[in-house]
Amino acid sequence: MLIEIVDAAIAADAIVAGMKAGADGAVCVFDGIVRDNSHGRRTLYLEYEAYREMALEQMRTLAAEAVTRFGVRDVAMVHRLGRLLVGETSVLIVVASAHRAAAFEACRWLIDSLKRTVPIWKRETFADGVVWAAGEPFPTEIALRGNEGAR
Amino acid sequence: MRVLYFGVLRELVGGPEETVELEEGATVGELIGILRGRTSNDSTGKGADEGLWRSLAVAVNREYGLQDVVLREGDEVALLPPVSGGLERVRRC
Numbered sequence: 001m002l003i004e005i006v007d008a009a010i011a012a013d014a015i016v017a018g019m020k021a022g023a024d025g026a027v028c029v030f031d032g033i034v035r036d037n038s039h040g041r042r043t044l045y046l047e048y049e050a051y052r053e054m055a056l057e058q059m060r061t062l063a064a065e066a067v068t069r070f071g072v073r074d075v076a077m078v079h080r081l082g083r084l085l086v087g088e089t090s091v092l093i094v095v096a097s098a099h100r101a102a103a104f105e106a107c108r109w110l111i112d113s114l115k116r117t118v119p120i121w122k123r124e125t126f127a128d129g130v131v132w133a134a135g136e137p138f139p140t141e142i143a144l145r146g147n148e149g150a151r
Numbered sequence: 152m153r154v155l156y157f158g159v160l161r162e163l164v165g166g167p168e169e170t171v172e173l174e175e176g177a178t179v180g181e182l183i184g185i186l187r188g189r190t191s192n193d194s195t196g197k198g199a200d201e202g203l204w205r206s207l208a209v210a211v212n213r214e215y216g217l218q219d220v221v222l223r224e225g226d227e228v229a230l231l232p233p234v235s236g237g238l239e240r241v242r243r244c
Contacts, residue, residue, distance in 0.1 A: 051157055051229055054213040115235065119210070121158035122235045132159035135233025138208045142215040144183065145205050 001063045002076035005056055010078050010089045019076055024096045028103035030111050032091040034084050038133075041126040048081045048090060051119040055079070058118045062110055070106035072097035077110065079120060117142065152222060154186070155229040160207070163190060163200060173222060179209050180218035182228065206233050 002015065016029055034046050063075040076094040084090055093110050097103035114120075115136060122133040137143065155168045164186075173182060187204050210229040211220055222228065 049157065051155065051210070051213075051231065054210055054229065057213060117215075117234065119157065119229070119231050119234055121232065123158075132162075132232070133235040135235035137206060137233055142208050142217075144179075144207050144209055144218060 001060070001067075001074060002078065003056065003059045003063055004078045005050060005052055005059075006078060006080050007082050008080070010080050010092050012089055012092050015076055015078065015092060016094055019074060019094045019096045021073065021096065023073060023098060025098050026096070026100040026103040028095045028097070028100070028107040030091070030093040030107050031089055032093075032111070034086050034088050034090060036086045038124055038126070041128065043086060044125045044127060045086075046084050046090070047123040047125070048079070048084065049121050049123070050079070050081055052081075055119050059114065062113050062118070066095070066106045066110050070097075070102045070109070072102050072106045075106070075110065077114070079114075079118075081120075152224060152226040152228055154182070155227065157229065158232040159203065160230050160232050163203070171228075177222050178218060179211065179216055179220045179222065179228070182222060183207070183209065183218075183230075186230070203232060207231060208233075 012031055016027060020027055035043065037043055059077050063077055066072060066075050072095050074096045079091045080089065091114065093107055095103045095107045095110070097106070116139055121135070124131050124133055152171055152173070153168055154171050156164045156166065161167050171182065190200065208231045209216055210231060211222065212227050
């Protein structure tokens with residue numbers, strides 16, 4: 001499994017090509033790219049930061065779980081940090097599998113899970129201001145408020 | 152122990168990390184209570200960051216941990232705002 005956090009451009013085509021093997025009937029790719037606006041505000045660039053060591057461990061765990069849960073052959077997950085411009089790839093997920101259904105499902109599950117649990121944050125610089133993107137709520141099993149009654 | 156801050160929380164606290172001394176046997180919940188009380192006192196708009204503090208997750212030595220985890224000397228504790236890796240923003244109502 002190719003699991004990386006990088007500071008330079010993600011070579012998406014090369015990674016996808018490298019994931020293909022004879023046993024595969026499908027390769028499903030999620031290529032997350034920087035959009036030119038957010039709710040109508042014009043985006044100039046995004047800046048990603050991570051709790052790097054933990055994010056890598058979380059990504060490795062998710063990839064291994066995807067293989068077990070969906071029965072796919074191999075997974076690649078690469079996330080880029082730093083300043084990204086419109087159209088650039090921030091995250092690439094590639095799932096190789098004998099059959100397409102498992103590849104689609106695993107790919108969707110991986111990006112959804114990454115966005116909820118992998119410690120990476122995004123600062124959006126618009127033409128008219130700067131904000132930290134509002135992340136999705138943590139799943140209850142890891143959210144602090146999940147066991148507030150224990151205090 | 153080392154306490155690390157990320158994202159919007161790093162800006163709120165004013166730095167990426169600090170060293171905090173706690174009583175033996177202190178828990179994650181107690182640490183959060185101390186840190187939270189401190190920032191509330193500093194800000195004129197008390198309660199303005201309530202939503203952020205309520206939405207946090209905490210990692211102890213790079214694994215998610217809940218309120219009752221007991222902290223030890225040398226632990227690395229990270230305060231994590233809701234994450235937003237990837238790109239498309241999904242709003243679930």
